[in-house]
Amino acid sequence: MRVCAYLRQHNLFKYFLFPVATIILWHYRDKYGIDIPSSTTIGTGLYIGHFGEIIVHPNTIIGDNFTIGQGVTIGVAFNPERMGTPTIGDNVYIGPGAKVFGKITIGNNVQVGANCVVTKDIPDNAVVVGVPGRIIKYRGSENYSVDRQL
Numbered sequence: 001m002r003v004c005a006y007l008r009q010h011n012l013f014k015y016f017l018f019p020v021a022t023i024i025l026w027h028y029r030d031k032y033g034i035d036i037p038s039s040t041t042i043g044t045g046l047y048i049g050h051f052g053e054i055i056v057h058p059n060t061i062i063g064d065n066f067t068i069g070q071g072v073t074i075g076v077a078f079n080p081e082r083m084g085t086p087t088i089g090d091n092v093y094i095g096p097g098a099k100v101f102g103k104i105t106i107g108n109n110v111q112v113g114a115n116c117v118v119t120k121d122i123p124d125n126a127v128v129v130g131v132p133g134r135i136i137k138y139r140g141s142e143n144y145s146v147d148r149q150l
């Protein structure tokens with residue numbers, strides 16, 4: 001994914017190596033069940049703990065030190081009021097099975113609990129669980145998100 005993103009940005013590689021890298025990326029997408037397009041904006045320190053059924057919309061914007069569990073979907077909402085895709089801050093943890101969609105903002109240091117469904121903005125440091133997602137505390141994502149810049 002990172003290689004594809006790099007190749008797409010450089011005219012020298014865009015028309016030859018990028019298509020080849022994209023085919024390899026598609027192969028890994030199908031093999032591991034992780035569909036994160038190379039056009040997705042993701043900061044450094046991405047961590048995918050387990051394989052399987054991870055789907056991220058290409059227009060999603062994600063910050064640094066993002067941790068994503070298996071079975072997570074981050075996608076578009078079709079509700080006209082929130083049509084669009086999420087913007088996710090730094091040091092965010094999204095637990096297994098969670099779904100996050102719509103033109104919403106997830107703040108920095110947020111924890112999204114397992115199987116949670118988030119369709120509204122979440123402020124910095126919040127821990128959100130359940131369906132629909134509700135904030136249960138403001139503890140930040142310590143212990144769940146690792147600073148991988150160190």
Ligand SMILES: CC(C)(COP(=O)(O)OP(=O)(O)OC[C@H]1O[C@@H](n2cnc3c(N)ncnc32)[C@H](O)[C@@H]1OP(=O)(O)O)[C@@H](O)C(=O)NCCC(=O)NCCS
Pocket residue numbers: 049050069095096111112113114115116127128129130136
């Ligand atoms: C969201 C999460 C981080 C919160 O952890 P926590 O701060 O320790 O929360 P607590 O265990 O103190 O629970 C607080 C309340 O929220 C509820 N709760 C916690 N996680 C929940 C979840 N995912 N869905 C619904 N409710 C949840 C608890 O039942 C408790 O409710 P109560 O106050 O009525 O008793 C955690 O529950 C979670 O989902 N972790 C994911 C773990 C994980 O991904 N492991 C790796 C798997 S590969």
